[in-house]
Amino acid sequence: xxxxxxxxxxxxxxxxxxxxxxxxxxxxxxxxxxxxxxxxxxxxxxxxxxxxxxxxxxxxxxxxxxxxxxxxxxxxxxxxxxxxxxxxxxxxxxxxxxxxxxxxxxxxxxxxxxxxxxxxxxxxxxxxxxxxxxxxxxxxxxxxxxxxxxxxxxxxxxxxxxxxxxxxxxxxxxxxxxxxxxxxxxxxxxxxxxxx
Amino acid sequence: xxxxxxxxxxxxxxxxxxxxxxxxxxxxxxxxxxxxxxxxxxxxxxxxxxxxxxxxxxxxxxxxxxxxxxxxxxxxxxx
Numbered sequence: 001x002x003x004x005x006x007x008x009x010x011x012x013x014x015x016x017x018x019x020x021x022x023x024x025x026x027x028x029x030x031x032x033x034x035x036x037x038x039x040x041x042x043x044x045x046x047x048x049x050x051x052x053x054x055x056x057x058x059x060x061x062x063x064x065x066x067x068x069x070x071x072x073x074x075x076x077x078x079x080x081x082x083x084x085x086x087x088x089x090x091x092x093x094x095x096x097x098x099x100x101x102x103x104x105x106x107x108x109x110x111x112x113x114x115x116x117x118x119x120x121x122x123x124x125x126x127x128x129x130x131x132x133x134x135x136x137x138x139x140x141x142x143x144x145x146x147x148x149x150x151x152x153x154x155x156x157x158x159x160x161x162x163x164x165x166x167x168x169x170x171x172x173x174x175x176x177x178x179x180x181x182x183x184x185x186x187x188x189x190x191x192x193x194x195x196x
Numbered sequence: 197x198x199x200x201x202x203x204x205x206x207x208x209x210x211x212x213x214x215x216x217x218x219x220x221x222x223x224x225x226x227x228x229x230x231x232x233x234x235x236x237x238x239x240x241x242x243x244x245x246x247x248x249x250x251x252x253x254x255x256x257x258x259x260x261x262x263x264x265x266x267x268x269x270x271x272x273x274x275x
Contacts, residue, residue: 006207061272
């Protein structure tokens with residue numbers, strides 16, 4: 001697997017003072033960081049608080065990022081540190097009555113404490129809509145998207161595996177996303193400007 | 197534009213192309229929306245479906261409230 005950091009150009013732009021570049025990184029990684037942090041704390045409100053702390057610390061310390069590892073790995077380490085520090089400070093509040101290793105399997109993305117059934121239902125509707133769209137997606141488009149998103153393959157790797165030009169990889173992934181996005185929109189509703 | 201948004205999301209734009217595309221995306225609500233939906237799709241495919249409830253906006257809002265800025269010398273790993 002190729003190891004080039006796909007975020008390095010965005011990070012460089014953010015380091016040079018382009019706030020939108022860092023915003024794009026927030027939008028891109030907030031759910032993955034939330035899922036990681038939820039291994040350490042119990043309530044969704046605490047997860048969200050620690051995710052916010054993670055991105056704020058990352059932004060403040062962005063000049064310290066040298067590209068020795070991928071940006072996401074660096075961010076993940078900050079999140080781990082933020083979560084462990086918080087749990088040490090308030091173990092009874094944040095951990096509740098179960099150990100972190102017990103909560104990993106029980107974690108429901110975005111609804112780690114089950115306090116809000118509406119959030120749970122909405123997450124389920126999104127997952128169902130994506131899976132239904134994926135089932136109807138043209139197989140060559142689905143293959144490119146799944147190799148990228150699920151298998152973590154790079155564009156050049158996908159080109160070699162599927163024996164197609166790099167430009168075709170780009171358009172297949174784009175067309176797959178658009179196909180799914182159009183079928184997801186009725187579930188999401190009109191939220192324009194309320195996501196980023 | 198959406199093809200460029202997809203490439204932006206995946207870090208596939210050349211450095212010369214990145215800045216103008218990002219500027220366009222940042223100024224266009226439709227493109228920003230697309231960027232976030234592409235992220236939602238990817239996370240959902242990886243089994244990490246979440247509500248579409250403005251999570252990113254709340255992070256960005258708190259960064260603005262705290263006037264977060266890049267601070268040379270700040271160690272993000274320090275307690």
